[in-house]
Amino acid sequence: MKVELIDISKRFGPVQANDAVSLEIGEGEVLALLGENGAGKSTLMKVLYGYYRADSGQVLLGGREVDIASPRDAMALGIGMVFQQFSVIPALTVLDNLLLAYPDAPLWHGRGNTAKVLRLLAEFAPGVAPQRLVSELSVGQRQQVELVKVLNLDARLIILDEPTSVLAPEEVQRLHAVVRKLADTGRSVVFITHKLEDVRACAHRVAVMRAGKLVAQADARGMDAAKLVTLMVGDASLKPVAQTAPPASAVARISLRNLRCSTESLSLEGIDLDIAPGEVLGVAGVSGNGQDLLADAATGMVNLQEGDVLLDGEVLHSRDTRQPHDARQGYIPEYPLKNAVAAEMRNSLNLALRGLLRLPLFPRWAKLDARADALMERYDVRPRQSGLASGRLSGGNLQKLVIARELSEPRQFIVACYPTMGLDLHATQAVYDELFRQAAAGAAILWISEDLDDLLRYAHRIAVLYHGRIAGVLTAGEADRVRLGHLMTHGEAA
Numbered sequence: 001m002k003v004e005l006i007d008i009s010k011r012f013g014p015v016q017a018n019d020a021v022s023l024e025i026g027e028g029e030v031l032a033l034l035g036e037n038g039a040g041k042s043t044l045m046k047v048l049y050g051y052y053r054a055d056s057g058q059v060l061l062g063g064r065e066v067d068i069a070s071p072r073d074a075m076a077l078g079i080g081m082v083f084q085q086f087s088v089i090p091a092l093t094v095l096d097n098l099l100l101a102y103p104d105a106p107l108w109h110g111r112g113n114t115a116k117v118l119r120l121l122a123e124f125a126p127g128v129a130p131q132r133l134v135s136e137l138s139v140g141q142r143q144q145v146e147l148v149k150v151l152n153l154d155a156r157l158i159i160l161d162e163p164t165s166v167l168a169p170e171e172v173q174r175l176h177a178v179v180r181k182l183a184d185t186g187r188s189v190v191f192i193t194h195k196l197e198d199v200r201a202c203a204h205r206v207a208v209m210r211a212g213k214l215v216a217q218a219d220a221r222g223m224d225a226a227k228l229v230t231l232m233v234g235d236a237s238l239k240p241v242a243q244t245a246p247p248a249s250a251v252a253r254i255s256l257r258n259l260r261c262s263t264e265s266l267s268l269e270g271i272d273l274d275i276a277p278g279e280v281l282g283v284a285g286v287s288g289n290g291q292d293l294l295a296d297a298a299t300g301m302v303n304l305q306e307g308d309v310l311l312d313g314e315v316l317h318s319r320d321t322r323q324p325h326d327a328r329q330g331y332i333p334e335y336p337l338k339n340a341v342a343a344e345m346r347n348s349l350n351l352a353l354r355g356l357l358r359l360p361l362f363p364r365w366a367k368l369d370a371r372a373d374a375l376m377e378r379y380d381v382r383p384r385q386s387g388l389a390s391g392r393l394s395g396g397n398l399q400k401l402v403i404a405r406e407l408s409e410p411r412q413f414i415v416a417c418y419p420t421m422g423l424d425l426h427a428t429q430a431v432y433d434e435l436f437r438q439a440a441a442g443a444a445i446l447w448i449s450e451d452l453d454d455l456l457r458y459a460h461r462i463a464v465l466y467h468g469r470i471a472g473v474l475t476a477g478e479a480d481r482v483r484l485g486h487l488m489t490h491g492e493a494a
């Protein structure tokens with residue numbers, strides 16, 4: 001289905017999120033939509049999906065103008081979108097989720113479609129058993145179910161919003177294959193991404209946005225990496241990240257001693273890790289193996305059932321005490337909106353959140369705003385509005401806001417859980433620079449990442465998390481993709 005967006009504009013208050021954008025997506029084409037954080041990619045696609053109403057502009061499907069007033073309209077016209085936040089219901093089986101996904105259909109209509117759902121599952125999510133509960137699936141499998149849900153509604157254009165940012169390496173390859181297959185079967189795909197490998201693996205064409213405008217379009221096939229990077233970051237060149245020297249001292253700055261804690265679905269057991277001052281300890285693992293729980297446990301965000309976290313030999317968190325707001329510790333959690341910022345609160349307050357209890361009864365707002373302005377400038381959070389509710393920031397800019405709060409003060413212990421998720425290349429580099437600058441000043445860093453290449457490049461040691469336990473710890477010299485991959489999937493060394 002050929003889709004044409006013509007002169008689409010959309011404004012949110014003072015922010016011109018889309019500024020007369022015209023873009024075409026051909027039948028059977030995979031278009032990679034690139035651009036820095038806050039460039040307007042999600043907004044443009046949400047206009048196409050009927051989630052937002054454009055202020056002006058037209059949408060043509062197969063040459064005919066259409067009015068898309070809601071996602072329901074979009075779906076009826078064959079447009080589907082897979083968001084970063086999934087909409088499948090964890091307590092239901094895969095099959096029930098898919099059968100219930102008809103907005104207007106009575107249940108018996110859905111039931112009648114079982115054969116079709118099963119066929120689509122077999123074709124596009126072959127490893128996912130229809131009778132399994134969604135709560136038991138990995139992130140990658142849930143995403144496959146989301147995609148089948150969209151296909152089951154006969155989508156001819158599928159919009160994927162940064163789908164690989166949440167996936168483990170092998171799941172990324174599976175998704176790339178699925179995207180190629182969608183295109184081979186005549187469907188069109190818009191793939192929002194910041195990742196070079198996504199473009200190279202499956203895009204036919206790239207379109208680049210900057211500050212609400214479409215600034216470049218090019219054929220993706222045969223394009224070399226250097227040209228792609230230039231397209232993605234604009235004229236400014238990327239400086240290489242300065243690597244930190246290995247730690248000079250073997251004495252631990254932070255010690256996780258025999259940590260045990262659990263949630264409904266997962267337990268962490270016997271976590272023992274020491275991190276020296278200046279050391280960057282990476283944590284690899286297939287997502288869903290306890291990464292976010294480890295981060296929460298190490299920072300005192302959850303109750304420990306056993307064990308201690310020691311900072312320079314003193315108890316920071318234990319069964320009896322938790323000090324999640326200790327100023328010596330910084331935390332970049334996996335989901336900023338869940339446990340790092342209050343969506344409805346203004347940026348200046350979210351930036352002051354760590355000292356909230358110390359704020360006077362009548363805070364001097366001008367002072368808070370001035371501090372927020374300075375931090376937002378330094379960490380390039382856009383738009384630079386200290387009074388904007390943080391929930392209104394784009395995904396990448398929200399992440400930058402959390403990083404500004406957590407890394408702008410000197411810390412001795414930092415837990416960074418997927419800190420560059422959703423960030424463009426410039427912002428990714430800036431985060432690594434900040435993190436490693438803190439390490440160089442003596443902080444111990446626990447860095448959880450899904451990006452094996454980055455872990456191999458920058459971590460001094462890499463621990464592998466498997467089913468809530470540490471399956472092994474490799475030094476930078478010992479670690480390679482094969483060894484890590486084996487530990488990640490088998491829980492033991494080859």
Ligand SMILES: Nc1ncnc2c1ncn2[C@@H]1O[C@H](COP(=O)(O)OP(=O)(O)OP(=O)(O)O)[C@@H](O)[C@H]1O
Binds near residue numbers: 013017038393
């Ligand atoms: N609902 C909203 N209310 C106010 N401003 C918004 C809203 N949604 C988006 N914006 C603003 O519009 C601009 C474009 O945001 P958008 O989410 O489209 O960017 P993006 O290119 O998808 O960024 P990222 O790569 O960080 O996800 C940003 O400045 C953002 O703050």
